[in-house]
Amino acid sequence: MWEYDAQHDSIITAGNGGTKTTQAAFTIFYNQGTEKYELEQTLQPDEQMWIDVGKLIREQTADKNGKTLPANLTSGSYEFHDLTDHAIGSLFEGKVIYDKTYGHVTYGCALCCALNNPFFSYTPLNVPLGSTAENWVNAVRSCDGAWLNVTSSFDGGWTTANTNIATVDSVGVHTGISPGTTTTTAIGYLTGSRPPPACPARQQTATGSDTVTPQLRLTLGNQYNSIFVGSDSHLATPNSVFATVSPTGGTFTETSSASGDTFTPVSQNGPGWVVTTATQSASTGDRKLTIKYTVNGQTNTQSLNVTARQFAYVTNNSLGNICTLGYGTKQVYTYSPYTHPDKTAVQAGIGLSSTAVTENFNTQPPAGSVTGSGALDANSQFADTIAYCSTSPLPGWPTVTQTLSIAGYQVRQNTLAYSSSGVTYTSLGPTQ
Amino acid sequence: MRLPGANLKYAALLFLIALPVAMPDATAGQQSKGKGVPENKFLDAQVPEFELHNQTLVDGLWKLARTPMPFAFGLEKVLKKRLSDPEIQDPTFTFQLKNKTVHEVLDALCQMDPRFSWSMDGATVNVFPRAVVNDPAYLLNRKLERFELKNATDVQDGLLAIVRQLPPPLEQVANAQIGGADPYPPEPWTATLENLTVRQVVNRIAAHGGPCGIWIFGGANDFRSFGFFNTNPSPWLLKSKDSRPEDARP
Numbered sequence: 001m002w003e004y005d006a007q008h009d010s011i012i013t014a015g016n017g018g019t020k021t022t023q024a025a026f027t028i029f030y031n032q033g034t035e036k037y038e039l040e041q042t043l044q045p046d047e048q049m050w051i052d053v054g055k056l057i058r059e060q061t062a063d064k065n066g067k068t069l070p071a072n073l074t075s076g077s078y079e080f081h082d083l084t085d086h087a088i089g090s091l092f093e094g095k096v097i098y099d100k101t102y103g104h105v106t107y108g109c110a111l112c113c114a115l116n117n118p119f120f121s122y123t124p125l126n127v128p129l130g131s132t133a134e135n136w137v138n139a140v141r142s143c144d145g146a147w148l149n150v151t152s153s154f155d156g157g158w159t160t161a162n163t164n165i166a167t168v169d170s171v172g173v174h175t176g177i178s179p180g181t182t183t184t185t186a187i188g189y190l191t192g193s194r195p196p197p198a199c200p201a202r203q204q205t206a207t208g209s210d211t212v213t214p215q216l217r218l219t220l221g222n223q224y225n226s227i228f229v230g231s232d233s234h235l236a237t238p239n240s241v242f243a244t245v246s247p248t249g250g251t252f253t254e255t256s257s258a259s260g261d262t263f264t265p266v267s268q269n270g271p272g273w274v275v276t277t278a279t280q281s282a283s284t285g286d287r288k289l290t291i292k293y294t295v296n297g298q299t300n301t302q303s304l305n306v307t308a309r310q311f312a313y314v315t316n317n318s319l320g321n322i323c324t325l326g327y328g329t330k331q332v333y334t335y336s337p338y339t340h341p342d343k344t345a346v347q348a349g350i351g352l353s354s355t356a357v358t359e360n361f362n363t364q365p366p367a368g369s370v371t372g373s374g375a376l377d378a379n380s381q382f383a384d385t386i387a388y389c390s391t392s393p394l395p396g397w398p399t400v401t402q403t404l405s406i407a408g409y410q411v412r413q414n415t416l417a418y419s420s421s422g423v424t425y426t427s428l429g430p431t432q
Numbered sequence: 433m434r435l436p437g438a439n440l441k442y443a444a445l446l447f448l449i450a451l452p453v454a455m456p457d458a459t460a461g462q463q464s465k466g467k468g469v470p471e472n473k474f475l476d477a478q479v480p481e482f483e484l485h486n487q488t489l490v491d492g493l494w495k496l497a498r499t500p501m502p503f504a505f506g507l508e509k510v511l512k513k514r515l516s517d518p519e520i521q522d523p524t525f526t527f528q529l530k531n532k533t534v535h536e537v538l539d540a541l542c543q544m545d546p547r548f549s550w551s552m553d554g555a556t557v558n559v560f561p562r563a564v565v566n567d568p569a570y571l572l573n574r575k576l577e578r579f580e581l582k583n584a585t586d587v588q589d590g591l592l593a594i595v596r597q598l599p600p601p602l603e604q605v606a607n608a609q610i611g612g613a614d615p616y617p618p619e620p621w622t623a624t625l626e627n628l629t630v631r632q633v634v635n636r637i638a639a640h641g642g643p644c645g646i647w648i649f650g651g652a653n654d655f656r657s658f659g660f661f662n663t664n665p666s667p668w669l670l671k672s673k674d675s676r677p678e679d680a681r682p
Contacts, residue, residue, distance in 0.1 A: 324588045325607060332613055354498075359611045367515050368651025370659025372612040373494065383613030387659075389588065390606035391595060395515060395655065402610060416610070 002028070002053050005074045009054035014080045016043035023083040026051055028069065030076035037063045040083070051078075079143055081113065114193035115139035115150055116204075118186070123208030125184070127166050127176035128300070129215045129246055135172045137186050137206045142193060154188030154206070161185070166210045176212035179247070179298040183209050215246040216293040216300040222350045227287065228339075229280050229310040230407035234375075237351030241304060242272035243291055250295035257288040258308065280310035281341050309339035309346075311406040313430045316384075321422070323389035329422025330387040337380065337406055343432060346380040357382045358405045366397040366418055376406065386416060388423045396420055401428070471555035474501040475535040482529040482537050488522040489545040490648070493559060496537055502644040503534070505557040506635055508564070508572060509650035510547060517652065555643065556635040571605075571656060572631040572649065574598055579633050583620035587660045590637030594630055606651070609659030616641050634658070 002010035016022050021044050028037040037056075041049045055061070060068045121136040136151045151172060158168040162182035168174045172186065185207050192202035220227075221240035228235045241263075243252065254263035254273055263273035273291075281287050290303040314335040323330035335357075337346045346352065357374040365371060366388065374382045384404065388394060397418035404412040413428040479499065484492050490507060497503055510520055525544045529537055538557065542548050550559045564570040581593050588607055595603045621640055625633060638645035638660055646661040 322586065322588075323607075324586065325592060325605070328606075330588070330607060357611075361610075364519070365610050366608060367512065367519065368606065368655045368657040369608040369610060370648040370650055370657065371610045372646070372648070372659060372661045374612045374661075383615070384611055385609055385613050385659075387607045387609045389608065390604065390655070390657070391592070391602070392604040392606075392655075394606075400610075 001075065001077055003075045004054040004057055009052065012051040012053065012078060013048050014043070015048035016045050018085075019045050020084070021045070022085065024049060025081040025083050027079045027081070028053065028056075028076055029078065030069070030073055033077065037067055037069050038065060039063055053078075079113065113141050113143040113191065115148065115190035116142055116193075118150060118154075118188070118190065118204050118206040120184070120186070120206055120208035124181065124211045125174060125208065127174045127210055127212045129176040129179060129212055131176060131215075133174050133176075135168075135174065135184065135208070137172070137188065139190055139204070150188065150190055153190055154186040157187035159185050160210065166212050174210060179212050179214045179296040181209060181211050181298075183207060211298060213298050213300040214250055214293055214295040215244070216291065216302050217244040218242070218289075218291055218302045218304050219244070220304055220306060222347075224347055224350060225285065225304070225306045226309050226339075226344075226350070227275050227277060227289075227306050228352070228407065229277050229308055230409060231276060231278075232355050232407040234352060234355040235276075235407060236266075236274045237353075239275045239277075240266055240272050241275060241289055241291065242266070242269065243293065245271065245293055247295060250293050253292040253294075255290045255292075257286070257290075261287075261289075277308050279308065280339075281306075281308040284342050307342070307344075309341075309344065311337050311346075311409040311411050312340040312343070313338050313432060314404065314406075314411045316412075316427075323387070323422065325389045325391045327392060327420075327422075328387075328389040328394050330385065330389040331423070331425065333384045333386065333425075335382050335384060335404070335412070337376070337382075337411060338432075346376075348379040348381075350380055352376045352380050353378050355407050357384075358408070359384075360403045360405070362401040362403070363398055365400050365416075366395070382406075386423050386425055388418060394418075394420050394422070472552045474503045474555075475533060475538075475552070477501045477534050479532055479534060479537055480530065482532065483527070485526050486524045487526075488524055489541050489548060489559070490522065492537075492541045492544075493557075494646075496534065496541070497557075497644070497646060501534070503557060504555055504635070504639060504643065504645050505559060506631065506638065506647045507649070508558075508560040508631075509648065510561050510563070511650065511656065512652035515652040515655040553632050553635050554639075556639065558631060558635070560631070571603055572629065572634070574630045576628050576630065576633060577626065579625040579628060581621060581623045581625075581637075583622055584616070584637075584640075585618065585620055586616050587614050587637055587641065587658075590633070590640075591658065594633055598630070604654070604656060606655060606657035607659070608651070608657035609648075609661075612659070612661035614638075614641055614645070614660035614662055 004010055014024055024041050024043050026039045043049060057069045057073055062068050116139060118137050118139045125133055125135045127133040136149055137154045138147045139150045141148055156170045158172050160166050160168050160182050165178055165180040165182040166174050166176055168184055185205060187205050189201040190204050192200050219242045222238040227239045258277060258279050261275055261277045263275055266272040266274055284307050285305045287306045287308045288303050289306060292299055292301045314337050316333045316335045318331045318333045321329045339346060353376060355376040359371060376382050400416040402414045402416055403410060415426045417424040493505055493507055497505055512520060523545055529540060538550050542550055547561055548559050549562045550557055567573060576597060579597055581590060584590055591605050595605055634647055638647045642662040648659045651657040
């Protein structure tokens, strides 16, 4: 508390009682504590700062923020704070209020801003198995209830109850040893509430729990974050999710954000699952595949965001007529598939080799024509031969509508007009 | 039916399953490779489950040739007399086999559709109508004492060489198909083969495109056509496909 009027003035001092330079913050609170006036000063060891509150008011001295104290201010509270060391600090302070009329002098000391009730930033602290996680200690400053990071005051004071589950180093970095739970205790020294000059530190303890979770890393069977809609067994490669875990021997739970998606264990290189879906994504990356792995009651859950792609349409090219038997035409078309929802071309090497390409016809091809199914190749493309090529003149035939499907999904219709000179091909789309 | 190679253990079984049929390709040149690992080893491969639902022998062959070990086959359909005749309806059947060998499944298919029999020529399974086995005029039974192929880059080159090297009159053949592809190595192929039937030559022409080449022969006596399908990546094709062909919008 300080006073200033025609009869009183207050002089406040703070000194650095430590052995290192420190930064002292002095704050005057007024208007029922709603406003404050702030000064900062660097203090060398044994150096003191002197604050004449009356002078600050009279001379309208600006604080570090450019603010001045109201000229009619007569009383308020104040606080010193060691900005260099939140936890303990090295400031001591004193105050004198003198009565100019009667020569009465009041000596006083402010209360120490004690740091109480240390607590961890995280409890429980989740520590991945074989990896590290850091925790911090905070304390409540008695003067204003603020939370301060006082971790440095607990250096060297960290221990865990069960080092078979987790260990902790001198500065609060935990290492997961095996799945389970344990507790951590941190012992340190924080500014106490006993009177100055040094606000002596007192030993305090923080406790909390630690949870060590098993390791779980997921990888998809392709590098494009895609899975493919359909039940063709050859979709298994890109549609596989593999889990790398430590320790082994736990249990898995698999879920998808799309109801109806199923997970079938892979036949090799597991643990892993082949995801089968019948529904395409509405937008890129909206399908969330989640795997939960549990060991000793501890769980690690990881997810992959993928796009469920459905074969939608194809583009093609051809080298032209390659019939060499004398009559007719032979064209070999190379088709490249595209997928919905975002019209993405299926990437070469994504692992769709042998995925079925089927053909259907609304009127049967010419007698003698052989029809056969194809399959996607390693480039995720397929070839389609339209041959009507003979060593003798060809009979005519009605137009055929050819429907191509990949993994059961229609991607193209063509009309094939047969004549004695061969086949004329026309695309009916779709083109997007 | 005779199975070249060392599959005598199946001979009795086959004898019981199928009516004895003279082997159409029982010639000295039938096996292109007679030493080392048998080319028909895949016949002993186990098929964990094989199912057909109202499907034909052709459907079954396609399915079987893709699992568990892909293999080459040549299928000769029953030819119509004339192209204008109604289509010959292939019988359909439904059955399920478990833990059978490829050999046993082939037997079962030919038992279900007894119009057909099968044999081996090197690594190729030939399935053909029993009715043509003893018909020397049947195109695929015709003999080529000496067959020369020069700079072939397509199966059509092989077909043309066959009809040109058979004694007159000139046989008609066509390549009429929709679907699949029959890629051929880019390097021109020159070969001389002796004492082979047309069937065996077609086997070799198809096999040059890849080890699992499939060919199907059908149509009518007055319009005979082949379709060629390479359903599995050939070593030469994998090597030559360094990059993906440019796409072109339709």
